[in-house]
Amino acid sequence: MQIEAGNGDRLSELPKDVLLNILERVDTLDAVRTCILSSQLRNLPTMISQIILVPSNRDLLRMNGVLAQLINKIFNTRSQQITIRKLKLTFVLTPNDSRSIGKSVGLAMATHKVDAAEFEIVTPKNSYHCTHADLLNFAKQFSSFVADCPDAFAGLTRLQLQNLRFGDSDIPNILSTCKRLESLSFFECDAGIRSVLQVEHAGLVELSITYGEFQTVELDCLPKLQRMTYNNWPSDENPLVLGFAPQLSKLSLANACLSDKTLMMSQLLANVQTVSDLYLDFRSEKIWIQPECPRVLAPVLGQLRSVNLDCLPEECDITWTMFLLEAARFIKDFCITVWDHKCGSESQKSYSKITDVKWEPSAPNFKHKNLSKLTIYGFQSDGNFMGYIRRVMEAAVNIKEVCLYDRKVCKLCTDKFPHSEVRPSTYPRSCKEKDSLRKKITEASVMMASPAVIHFRS
Numbered sequence: 001m002q003i004e005a006g007n008g009d010r011l012s013e014l015p016k017d018v019l020l021n022i023l024e025r026v027d028t029l030d031a032v033r034t035c036i037l038s039s040q041l042r043n044l045p046t047m048i049s050q051i052i053l054v055p056s057n058r059d060l061l062r063m064n065g066v067l068a069q070l071i072n073k074i075f076n077t078r079s080q081q082i083t084i085r086k087l088k089l090t091f092v093l094t095p096n097d098s099r100s101i102g103k104s105v106g107l108a109m110a111t112h113k114v115d116a117a118e119f120e121i122v123t124p125k126n127s128y129h130c131t132h133a134d135l136l137n138f139a140k141q142f143s144s145f146v147a148d149c150p151d152a153f154a155g156l157t158r159l160q161l162q163n164l165r166f167g168d169s170d171i172p173n174i175l176s177t178c179k180r181l182e183s184l185s186f187f188e189c190d191a192g193i194r195s196v197l198q199v200e201h202a203g204l205v206e207l208s209i210t211y212g213e214f215q216t217v218e219l220d221c222l223p224k225l226q227r228m229t230y231n232n233w234p235s236d237e238n239p240l241v242l243g244f245a246p247q248l249s250k251l252s253l254a255n256a257c258l259s260d261k262t263l264m265m266s267q268l269l270a271n272v273q274t275v276s277d278l279y280l281d282f283r284s285e286k287i288w289i290q291p292e293c294p295r296v297l298a299p300v301l302g303q304l305r306s307v308n309l310d311c312l313p314e315e316c317d318i319t320w321t322m323f324l325l326e327a328a329r330f331i332k333d334f335c336i337t338v339w340d341h342k343c344g345s346e347s348q349k350s351y352s353k354i355t356d357v358k359w360e361p362s363a364p365n366f367k368h369k370n371l372s373k374l375t376i377y378g379f380q381s382d383g384n385f386m387g388y389i390r391r392v393m394e395a396a397v398n399i400k401e402v403c404l405y406d407r408k409v410c411k412l413c414t415d416k417f418p419h420s421e422v423r424p425s426t427y428p429r430s431c432k433e434k435d436s437l438r439k440k441i442t443e444a445s446v447m448m449a450s451p452a453v454i455h456f457r458s
């Protein structure tokens with residue numbers, strides 16, 4: 001924002017409600033900096049309904065003390081009659097600054113109406129440089145922070161944590177303190193190697209766990225949970241136990257399988273039959289779910305509407321994915337990504353030997369009446385993909401759209417493995433090639449949908 005010299009600035013001449021609307025669209029720190037330049041605007045930061053202070057990663061540590069002072073000043077000069085619709089703070093876990101921020105926020109919770117409040121708490125070291133001692137020390141600091149500022153945490157609706165190794169009772173204490181919590185995110189957090197996390201909370205709507213050393217995560221009693229994400233579990237055991245979560249609708253799981261163990265969806269979802277959106281990321285490694293008989297699986301997939309299977313290894317026949325269509329008769333949107341995306345791996349070689357997944361079709365004349373869209377990323381004009389699309393189109397009698405994309409490209413993969421052998425793409429380029437493939441897919445059956453539903457996307 002630029003203040004003009006001369007007979008006053010144009011920004012100051014705007015109505016107060018318009019000015020507040022403008023200021024709430026930028027980071028609160030930028031709003032404060034702008035308002036300092038004009039005496040007419042200096043009181044406006046204390047009147048905004050959204051307080052968002054999220055310094056860049058580069059400035060986080062440097063700005064921590066400034067952030068604590070600014071928050072204290074804003075709350076001390078703010079009218080208690082003005083509702084805080086959203087409070088979002090990102091800061092570094094340091095004893096003095098964190099306590100100052102927590103005390104200011106706790107006072108605001110006690111004296112103001114706060115609709116939504118979020119803490120994203122970053123540790124001074126990133127996960128790559130954290131030792132076991134660091135994880136324990138950071139968790140001890142955080143637990144002391146919660147004990148010192150219970151009013152602040154009691155009013156939080158969203159909490160993001162990283163790089164913490166808690167004691168046995170720490171996580172239950174945090175959950176019981178954060179009574180209004182709706183969203184909880186753990187990154188590289190656990191309670192020790194091969195620990196078990198048991199989660200109970202009356203209001204939690206969203207739970208996300210990425211990395212960490214939990215042997216198992218048990219969702220014991222989460223009556224309002226709707227979204228669950230679990231990425232990169234380390235154990236060969238069943239990583240997730242879904243207990244009482246009657247509203248769970250979106251489940252996202254991602255892992256590079258390190259063993260021959262596989263998950264059975266019928267067991268995983270036995271107590272939760274409400275999932276409508278399923279996302280599974282295989283990280284271009286071995287397939288870690290087991291195809292099951294539709295008769296066994298159908299009862300737990302009755303609400304499933306959308307399926308996204310990401311990063312299937314290119315060496316694997318994709319026909320096995322049909323078992324989900326056979327079991328979940330109400331799926332409308334089915335997406336598959338075939339991609340050897342390896343830059344996140346320790347080496348170019350797969351962690352585990354990739355073998356084709358064994359799948360037995362339930363019935364030769366199987367029909368699916370609800371699938372309307374099939375999307376494939378990584379399509380190649382070979383028998384693996386051509387036969388699969390034909391099989392799906394023969395079964396999906398009401399399909400409206402088949403969207404086919406070429407392989408995804410990752411610059412990091414290319415840089416990390418410059419000499420790797422990449423098979424040439426056989427994705428069709430010309431209109432003639434595309435028309436020819438459409439005809440090849442659909443010519444075998446008069447009962448199949450029109451070739452016009454097949455779209456090659458760039």
